[in-house]
Amino acid sequence: MKLVGIVGSIAEDSYNxxxxxxxxNRFNNIADIEVVSIKDVPMFSEDNDQTNGMAVQYLKHRIENADGVIMATPEHNHTTTAALKSTIEWLSYKIHPLEDKPVLIIGASYFTQGSSRAQLDLREILEAPGVNALVMPGNEFLLGNVRDAxxxxxxxxxxxxxxxxxxxLIKFSKWVNVLKALKGPExxxxxxxxxxxxxxxxxxxxxxxxxxxxxxxxxxxxLTNAASGKDYVKLxxxxxxxxxxxxFLKSIPAELTYVDDNNQFLYYNHKAPAEKMFASRTPQQPGSPMSAVHPDKRNVHDHVKQVIHTLRTGKTDMFQLAEPVDKKNAKWVVNNYQAIHDEDNIYRGINEIVIDFWPIVKKYLEMTGQTLVDDPNSKVDANASASTKEEAATEAPAVDASASASESETESQPAPAPATQAPAVDADASASEEDAPAQPEVDADASASK
Structure with missing residues (x-):
């Protein structure tokens, strides 16, 4: 279970x-708790909207990607801290990541009451309209005399x-799971x-x-003083x-595209002119929103939203789209949409990888002495243009192949899916040499056909 721990104090030496x-550190067997600071969050002011500022957006993403939130509050003049109150204001002004989010309140203070009045104050704030957090009822943790604790x-x-x-913490974990079950599917x-x-x-x-x-x-x-040319980058x-x-990126035998978690197209490995790419890209496109990269024809935007949402919400880490087999030009193009996550497993965007598999398959067949045959038990998915077994089920959204990343049109028609395994041949079977497929001699040590 992933929890975010928000510390309500911005003091350098904070007991909370x-x-x-x-x-x-102690309860990592119960939950993965990421401790975050609010020291960079500015004081709330409608006259200086910082909703889209990095500090507020950082907290927003952390909360949205967590199963629940723990807030630790000191007590200042019988209330929670001004810093924490201001942070909650930002998180309920134009964005609402705490809405319907399970929250546990804890606190520590110098004296015996252990921030009890501050916790009551914080509970009222979190349950206010506009915040609408789901604070766990009937449970408190009040750590008094904290200087000796x-x-x-x-x-x-x-x-x-x-x-x-x-x-x-065990009770809170159960509370989170109960709320998750009650919420039901999206x-x-x-x-x-x-x-x-x-x-x-x-x-x-x-x-x-x-x-x-x-x-x-x-x-x-x-604006960013970005490194370039012979400048070194530590990876x-x-x-x-x-x-x-x-x-290095251009040498990779695939077309790579990076779209960030704000749905802004940031990069592609410029390997060839747009007209020669499987997924056409131009040097003017980086920095563009996805709505501009994908013109909304044939309901493309709806399909793009489905793919992004499927990856963002973790329903799958990769969605694949096979374009119709181009027999004339011998191309087997597959678009792979891979979710990108940071070291904290927070969604950071999509890596679109477009590969023509035919050169790889062709070389493999040459090296192993195998051939391709049609699979009589397969059928072609008209939406995704991918071969699927009748008994197989897919959770991925249906996507129109013509609405893929490539804006170029193709006149090729879908072909039956090939099987990469050559049919078994009975050495004793009576068949004329003309009927039997010729198999190249294979050097087992060199793994290459002669």
Missing amino acids: RKLMTFMA FDDNGNLKDGGTINRLSNL PADAYKNEDLTASGKTDTTIEGVKPGDPDWIEKAAK DAGILTVDQLNW
Whole structure:
């Protein structure tokens, strides 16, 4: 279970942060708790709307991608902190990530009451119209005399307190699961809420240049002081110059496209002119919203929304679309839409990978001495143009092949799906040499046909 722990104090030395960090470390067998800070969230002001600012959007994404939220509040003058109250204002002004989200309130204070009045205050705020959080009822965790509660390693000293905290977290986990079951499946048309115009912002959105600007790359690079040319970039498992990175990406035998979690098209590995690509792209398109990349003809936008929503919500990590087999030009093109997640498993966009599999299959057949035959038990899915067994079921949305990423038209017709396994041949079967298919001699050591 994924939980977000929001610390209501912005003090450097915060006991409530110690409490939340202890929970994350001690009870990782119960839940995965990500502790987040609100110190970068500005004070709420309608005159200076920061809804789309990075700090607010960061919290929004964390909350939306979590199963539940834990809030730890100190007590300031019998209430919760101004910083936490202001944060909740931003999270209920134009965006509402806390709506119907399970929330557990905990708190620590210097004196015996353990932030009890602040917790009551916070509960009223979270249950207010516009916030509409689902605060777990009938349970409190009040850590009083907090200055004596932790040892030098940040661990709670008292075993009874640890047990109470553990039991509370177990109850909250059950509460989250009950609410999830009561909520039921999402509406069938939930995908329609996907915003293909990229009107929102994420914590990686480049501000100051309009999406769709034909000079978006150059302007965005200037705004961000982006590395280029011989500048080095540190990657997870190596260091490359920008030139080397471009050479490497262009050498991959596939067309790659990156669309971020705001549905803004950011990158493609410019391998060839648009007219020679399977999924046509131009240098002017990066920075554009998906609504501009995919003109809304033949109900394309509806199909694109379905694919994005399927990946964003985790119904699947990859959706594949096979285009009609082009027998004339010997092309087997498959569009792979792969969900991208960060190290915290937060959805970060889509990697579209377009591959012509025929050269790979052809080489494999040559190396193994196999041939292709039609599979009499298969049928072609008219929507996805993909071969499917009658007994197989798919959870992926139906997508019109003509509405795929490629805007080019094809005159080729779907062909029966090939089987990559050659039929078994009975060596004793009576058949003339003319009837039997010729099989090339294969060197078992070299794995290549002679």
